[in-house]
Structure formats: C-alpha cells, structure tokens
Amino acid sequence: MSEQRVARHKAVYFRYLVKDESGETVEQSDLPVGYVHGVSSALLEKLEKALEGHAAGDVIEVPISPEEGFGPHDPSLTFSDDLENVPPELRRIGAEAEMQNEAGEVRKFIVTKIEDGKLTVDGNHPYAGKNVVFKLTLTEVRDATPQEIASGYPVGQAPPQPH
Numbered sequence: 001m002s003e004q005r006v007a008r009h010k011a012v013y014f015r016y017l018v019k020d021e022s023g024e025t026v027e028q029s030d031l032p033v034g035y036v037h038g039v040s041s042a043l044l045e046k047l048e049k050a051l052e053g054h055a056a057g058d059v060i061e062v063p064i065s066p067e068e069g070f071g072p073h074d075p076s077l078t079f080s081d082d083l084e085n086v087p088p089e090l091r092r093i094g095a096e097a098e099m100q101n102e103a104g105e106v107r108k109f110i111v112t113k114i115e116d117g118k119l120t121v122d123g124n125h126p127y128a129g130k131n132v133v134f135k136l137t138l139t140e141v142r143d144a145t146p147q148e149i150a151s152g153y154p155v156g157q158a159p160p161q162p163h
Contacts, residue, residue, distance in 0.1 A: 004142055004143070005054065006037050006055070006141055007052065009037065009038060009039070010143060011034060011144040012138065015030055015136070015137045016028070016033070016137070036144045036148050036153060037051065046062060047136070058138045060136050062136065066130065069132070070130070077124050093114065096108055097121065109123045
C-alpha cells in the first residue's frame with residue numbers, strides 16, 4: 001500500500017507547538033489533533049494549505065502573521081477595573097470569564113494583568129497582533145469516512161483549537 005498524503009477528504013492528525021517571535025514555545029499539544037482536509041474546519045487556512053501533499057512523519061514549520069491568523073489586537077476588547085469589584089475566583093492571571101454584550105454576543109475574556117489594585121481582562125485571542133510559528137508533526141493520514149467528511153472532523157475528535 002502506498003503512503004497516504006494529505007489531500008481532500010483525508011483524515012489528518014498532527015501534534016503541534018506554537019512559538020512566539022522570540023522563538024519561545026507558547027503552546028504545545030503532544031496529543032494528536034485531527035481534521036478532515038478540504039472540508040470546512042477550524043484549522044487556519046494557511047496551516048491547511050501548508051499540510052497539502054505531506055505524509056505521516058513529516059515536520060513542517062508555518063509562520064503565521066496577524067493577518068493570516070488571529071487578526072490585529074483590538075484595544076476595545078481590553079478592560080480594567082478595581083480589584084475589589086472583581087469576584088475572588090477571577091483574581092488570578094489566566095482566569096477566564098464569559099461576558100455578554102448588549103447584542104447578546106458572548107465572548108471569552110482572560111485575566112492578563114493584576115497590578116496597582118486593578119485587574120485587566122482581554123477578549124482578544126492570545127495571539128492577536130502577534131507573529132507566531134506553528135511547528136506541525138504529522139502522525140497519521142488516512143481516508144476519511146463519509147461521516148467524517150460530513151462533520152469535518154475524525155470520529156471522536158473535537159475541532160482543533162490552537163490558541
């Protein structure tokens with residue numbers, strides 16, 4: 001049997017790490033994540049295109065600019081408040097809170113700073129406004145089932161969520 005390569009309607013699995021502009025690893029998944037190639041998925045378009053034609057065992061690095069990935073940092077999604085106005089469970093860096101605007105849209109905010117009696121939350125993606133590099137290690141490429149093609153994800157696999 002010939003080696004399967006990434007192409008439309010293939011189930012693709014990979015491990016990844018994300019490096020920031022200084023080369024520091026800011027995120028890593030040692031457990032493979034999967035998607036169905038060429039079907040609507042949560043995978044960044046540039047990542048999906050870069051995987052095209054590769055096979056299990058291949059390692060590729062893909063630079064992602066803000067325009068290609070997570071967009072610019074939007075200062076209007078950053079808010080600060082006095083620490084005493086914030087529930088105790090949110091008084092730590094990395095704490096997450098969901099907030100709803102007047103239009104009923106829900107967005108996740110992350111506590112990014114606590115100093116001088118103030119707490120700051122940010123609703124931007126953590127990589128918004130940043131250049132990052134994804135290092136992908138392909139672990140498996142196989143034919144997707146009709147069910148997987150319909151859903152866009154391999155059976156038992158949640159959508160990939162690199163963030």
